[in-house]
Each structure stands twice: as C-alpha cells, then as structure tokens.
Amino acid sequence: EIVLTQSPGTLSLSPGERATLSCRASQSVSSSYLAWYQQKPGQAPRLLIYGASSRATGIPDRFSGSGSRTDFTLTISRLEPEDFAVYYCQQYGSSVFTFGPGTKVDIK
C-alpha cells in the first residue's frame, strides 16, 4: 500500500497570499495518478487536480498541480476567501487507493 504524507499539517495564510502544499508518497506513483481534493466543513470533497497537473472541470486557474514519482505539489497562486479549507491528495495508481491525511489552510 502506498502511504501518502502531507505537509504542513496546517498552513495559516492571508487572502491574496500564495499557498504551497506538499504530498509525498512512500513509493513511486505510477503514471502520475495523483489527485487533489478540497473539502469544506460539512461538505463532500471536490476534485481539483488529477493526473498530478490537470485541472478538473470548472476549477479556477489559480489552482495548479505539479510533481511526479514521489513528490507532488498543489499551489494556490492567490488565496481567495473561499479557498480556506482542507486539502487531500490521493493516489489511484495502485490497486489500493489511498489518501493523505490532509493539509488545513486557515486564515491567518
């Protein structure tokens, strides 16, 4: 099973600032089968990025993903008020899908 580690656990930033979230895998994620989700309190997760760097339908271009093999990054170029949430990475390249523990982005 591929274990995903996310850092930092919490990121405290102000609106307009840049957010950089990290996701590291215990082994290489095949074909960059890595996704990022956003979850707000009381809501289901929402797919933001798939294939490590492709934005899902309707996702603003301030969200971008990068990385390969074991190191992946989600960047939010300028935080909007609605971006404060928890972000999860997920790998779907192995037969057992796994999620990271999440990074909470809160308002400084």
Place this chain on the structure above:
Amino acid sequence: QVQLQESGPGLVKPSETLSLTCAVSGYSISSGHYWGWIRQPPGKGLEWIGSIYHSGITYHNPSLKSRVTISRDTPKNQFSLKLSSVTAADTAVYYCARQGRAGRDPFDIWGQGTMVTVSS
C-alpha cells in the same frame, strides 16, 4: 447533471451489517464508469472502501478484509455497500462517488455523504 445520493440507517448495532445505497441520477450506471465508496470518521481523513465497475467487477480495500460487499442494481440505477461485523471504528460519514471510465481514475462526482454511527 450527474447526482449521487446515499441512503441507509444512521445507526447500526455492533456486530451487525451496515447497508447503504447510492442512487444515481442524470447518468446510467450501465453506460460505463466505476463507482466507489469512501468513508471519513469524525474529524479524520478519507479512506477508500471499494469500487464497482458497470459490469459488476468489484475491488476493495484489503484493510477491510472480507467484510465488504459492493453490488449494483442496474434497473434501479443504484449501487450498494454492505459492511459486516461492524464496530465503533466503522462510525463515519460514508460517501459514494463516481470514478472515470478506467479503473485508475479519481473520484470526480461525490454524493453529499451519510453519517453512520455504530452503537448499541
């Protein structure tokens, strides 16, 4: 648009079987795609439970051993989850979600989730 809606008992007794259904609207599950179940214990992260293809092929998280059964009802356009021998550790919000047409796809559409508590 495609919508998913979970339903089932909100309270299950320890050692019994948790049963949930996911009704899909706006898309026929027999047309393709994989369909999955994910859960989230209160205040914790996400755990993939298992998925089913429109053909009926299933695969699940081995951490749940043989307690998981996922099935689909094509005429009713829904799929279901059964989790046997539940304990308090199975208390969680359970989500159903759609994957892409290949087994190696993320979850692009989610239901709102349903809270299930395991308690006597």
